[in-house]
Every structure is written in structure tokens, then in C-alpha cells.
Amino acid sequence: xxxxxxxxxxxxxxxxxxxxxxxxxxxxxxxxxxxxxxxxxxxxxxxxxxxxxxxxxxxxxxxxxxxxxxxxxxxxxxxxxxxxxxxxxxxxxxxxxxxxxxxxxxxxxxxxxxxxxxxxxxxxxxxxxxxxxxxxxxxxxxxxxxxxxxxxxxxxxxxxxxxxxxxxxxxxxxxxxxxxxxxxxxxxxxxxxxxxxxxxxxxxxxxxxxxxxxxxxxxxxxxxxxxxxxxxxxxxxxxxxxxxxxxxxxxxxxxxxxxxxxxxxxxxxxxxxxxxxxxxxxxxxxxxxxxxxxxxxxxxxxxxxxxxxxxxxxxxxxx
Numbered sequence: 001x002x003x004x005x006x007x008x009x010x011x012x013x014x015x016x017x018x019x020x021x022x023x024x025x026x027x028x029x030x031x032x033x034x035x036x037x038x039x040x041x042x043x044x045x046x047x048x049x050x051x052x053x054x055x056x057x058x059x060x061x062x063x064x065x066x067x068x069x070x071x072x073x074x075x076x077x078x079x080x081x082x083x084x085x086x087x088x089x090x091x092x093x094x095x096x097x098x099x100x101x102x103x104x105x106x107x108x109x110x111x112x113x114x115x116x117x118x119x120x121x122x123x124x125x126x127x128x129x130x131x132x133x134x135x136x137x138x139x140x141x142x143x144x145x146x147x148x149x150x151x152x153x154x155x156x157x158x159x160x161x162x163x164x165x166x167x168x169x170x171x172x173x174x175x176x177x178x179x180x181x182x183x184x185x186x187x188x189x190x191x192x193x194x195x196x197x198x199x200x201x202x203x204x205x206x207x208x209x210x211x212x213x214x215x216x217x218x219x220x221x222x223x224x225x226x227x228x229x230x231x232x233x234x235x236x237x238x239x240x241x242x243x244x245x246x247x248x249x250x251x252x253x254x255x256x257x258x259x260x261x262x263x264x265x266x267x268x269x270x271x272x273x274x275x276x277x278x279x280x281x282x283x284x285x286x287x288x289x290x291x292x293x294x295x296x297x298x299x300x301x302x303x304x305x306x307x308x309x310x311x312x313x314x315x316x317x318x319x
Contacts, residue, residue: 014092014268016061021046021133023057023088024081031255032085032245046125051117053101057084058122059091060136067096068141068275071118075148075173076184077105082244082255086145089264095271096137098122102150108173108190111153115144119161141165143271144199148212148240149173152190155220159196166200166274168267171209171240174216192216193223200229200274202285204243204263207300207312211240211252215310227317229274231285234312235262236300262298282318 019039039062046056057080060067072087074080080099087097100118104110119142126137143166146154151172158164175186203221205214214234221232239253243263248254266284273281283289287296299312 014089014094016063016092016094018059018088018091019062020060020088021058022055023059024084026081028247029081029084029245032260033088037088045131046121048117048121051103051114053079053103056118056121057087057099058096058133059088060096060133061091061094064136065094066136066138067094068138068143068271069119069122070095070097070143070145070271071115072097072099072145073111073115073147073150073154074101074105075150078148082241082246083145083147085245085260086243086264086267090145090268090271093268093272094276095143096122105149107185108149108152108187109156111150112157115153115157139163141275143167143275145170145267146172147244149184149187152187152192152220155194155197155201155224156190158199159194162198164199166202166271168202168263168270169204169220170243170263171205171212172203172217172220173212174219176211176213176216180211192219194220195225197225198228200270201231202266202270203230203232204235204266205233206235206238206242207306208237209240213307215305215308218310218314221314229317230315231270231318232311232314233266233295234300234310235298266295285315285318287313287315
């Protein structure tokens with residue numbers, strides 16, 4: 001990985017000093033950041049008993065301003081903790097990051113009411129003059145980071161909410177082996193066609209993912225609204241949970257520092273392009289540009305595919 005992707009990564013921090021609400025430091029989920037932020041408030045009001053387990057964690061720059069909102073969601077039977085570092089990293093680049101644990105998390109549709117609850121709660125805090133988040137969030141300029149099974153839910157949700165303008169989908173789930181699908185479904189209810197979704201979608205996956213087959217993930221890209229910007233990237237050697245701060249399992253893997261750096265940085269570039277108007281960042285996703293060379297070298301390039309054929313790179317509308 002050369003300087004195009006390394007800028008600002010070595011200490012896992014961007015240019016903004018940040019503060020937090022409900023930051024956590026839990027053994028097994030603290031490989032990236034060893035301590036909670038010092039500027040951290042416990043806020044029990046950032047909760048919704050019907051849809052959420054526990055409170056929303058929010059990271060936001062200390063500098064006075066109005067910041068795009070990023071909703072960050074975990075996958076099947078999981079929790080927010082493994083994604084807290086990505087939220088903290090995004091906030092340090094000028095975003096309000098809201099991370100949550102969905103109370104229901106068995107099939108993709110379970111996340112739809114949760115996304116709604118979190119967005120509405122953040123909107124209410126942004127409008128509440130008695131809360132110190134008031135006026136700091138651009139509630140009409142939203143991105144989503146969705147891991148695994150929350151991926152298809154994010155595509156569906158974005159089709160209902162025009163203020164959701166960009167998505168970074170990390171190994172989004174559209175089925176896997178019969179054994180996995182027997183437990184976690186094949187995403188048959190939401191499916192992989194989302195013609196109403198106008199958000200710019202970045203797909204990050206890998207040939208070695210056994211929890212969410214990349215060729216099935218590619219169907220999301222193929223079936224998205226053809227007018228929406230999109231980029232599909234399948235890397236060589238990143239397991240399903242590689243970018244998460246989480247313990248390793250044989251099937252899904254666990255924290256991989258290089259994967260975390262790569263996915264975090266690509267997400268920042270993508271959100272900056274579509275939530276902050278920095279369209280020059282799109283050169284990092286255009287296959288013929290010099291800036292794409294770093295990424296191209298990490299993609300799966302072998303002809304052999306474990307299952308059906310699919311490209312390791314595809315894109316459209318990245319002008």
C-alpha cells in the first residue's frame with residue numbers, strides 16, 4: 001500500500017480531534033484503539049428500547065461545524081463493538097458517526113426499522129436545543145457503512161430515504177453455502193434488486209469470503225439502479241470480518257490491520273466524494289487512473305473462481 005492509501009492512517013486518526021457519546025472499550029474489541037476517548041459522555045437518551053440493544057455510540061469532531069451523518073451497522077447476530085474503530089476513524093475525517101446494535105438481527109429485513117429509529121433519534125437530538133448535538137449534524141446528507149447482513153437492508157432503506165446519498169457496503173450478504181443459508185437465510189425476502197436506490201454504493205468484498213459469497217454480492221452491483229454511481233472491489237485475501245475489530249473465527253476471520261486500514265480509507269474517500277463534493281477522490285476508484293494502482297494490486301486477479309465467475313472490479317457513473 002503506497003502513499004495514496006497511507007495518508008493519515010498510521011495512527012488511525014484523521015485531521016479532526018473528536019469527542020464521543022457512549023464510547024466503549026471492551027476486551028476482545030480493542031485492537032485498534034486501546035482506550036476510550038477522554039472526551040466521552042454517557043448518554044442514556046441515545047436509545048430506543050423497541051429497536052436497539054443499548055445506546056447509540058456517537059463520534060463527532062470537537063470543532064464547531066455541521067457534519068454529514070454516517071450510520072454504521074453490524075451484521076448477523078453481532079454487535080456494534082467491532083465497528084466502533086471505523087466510526088471513530090470516520091469522525092476524525094469530519095463526520096458524525098452513529099453506531100448501534102440492532103435488537104433484531106436474524107435476517108436482513110430486521111435492520112430496516114433499526115435504521116429508521118437511529119436516523120430519527122439523531123434528527124431529534126439535532127433539533128433539540130437542550131442537547132449539545134443540536135445543530136451539529138447535516139441530517140439531509142447521510143451515508144451508511146453496512147457490514148454483512150445489514151448490507152441489503154441499507155440498499156432497501158436508501159431507496160426510501162433520498163437523504164441517504166452514499167453507502168460503503170462491507171462484505172454485504174446475499175447468501176453463501178447451503179449450510180450458512182440454512183442458518184442465516186439466502187436473503188430471499190429483500191432480494192438483490194433495488195431499482196429505487198439512488199445512493200452511490202461502494203462494494204468491498206473478497207474472493208476468500210465464505211460467509212457472504214462475493215459472486216452473490218456482485219449481483220447487488222449488477223441489479224442496482226443503473227443511473228447511480230457504484231464501484232465493486234473484490235480483494236485477494238480478506239475474510240468476512242477482516243476489517244472489524246473482533247476476535248477471529250475459522251469461518252469469518254477477524255481483525256486484520258491492513259484490511260481495517262484499506263476499508264476505512266476507501267470509505268473516507270467514497271464519502272468525501274459523495275457527501276462533501278470532493279469528486280476528485282473518484283480517481284481512486286477509476287481503473288485507469290494512477291491513484292488506483294494501489295488498489296489494483298490488491299484485487300483478486302487469478303482466473304480461477306471458487307464458484308461462479310465474477311469480476312474483481314466493476315464500476316459505473318464515476319465521472
